[in-house]
Amino acid sequence: DAGVIQSPRHEVTEMGQEVTLRCKPISGHDYLFWYRQTMMRGLELLIYFNNNVPIDDSGMPEDRFSAKMPNASFSTLKIQPSEPRDSAVYFCASGTVSGSSNTGELFFGEGSRLTVL
């Protein structure tokens, strides 16, 4: 498998524009996570899905952020309108979590670096 695939790798946009980040998880994984990485806040969870259903979106900063997973092989994270403080690296990760042992590796994509001017 090619691993988790994210696009675009880099995005530079102006404040107020809509941004859409895309993720293709590893086939067979039933969990998908969106994390945001900044120097100040480190790796913070935005939202995660189980079997395409959003389970916990408590990390989504505000209504400007939305995420969808229309099928098992695709997810999007949308920011509308974007603001300079949204500048960060956004990671998508997929994996399986064993219910009994609670183990399960997360496989991260290479990230989408967003710069909002």
Add this chain to the structure above:
Amino acid sequence: GENVEQHPSTLSVQEGDSAVIKCTYSDSASNYFPWYKQELGKGPQLIIDIRSNVGEKKDQRIAVTLNKTAKHFSLHITETQPEDSAVYFCAARAYTGRRALTFGSGTRLQVQP
């Protein structure tokens, strides 16, 4: 919710020396503790993990120890090499409820040749 604290934020060692990174967690329900390594321009990658029914786990030059009573766990890297230079993250996950990992703030390890 879970809170994971990680120290130090930066660590510089000479090649061949050992490096130790420490983390504490707050949720007593957490029972899975992985460590991830992030190289420049890449996503984090799992290097070792430990469950709460085990006190120590080793894999070649890396080891992780866990003290459930004190709620802290540590990563030990022996005989460090320049390719060990990266950012290391500890994480925790509870056996019930949220299935997402909560990450520490990261440690930037620099191994000087």
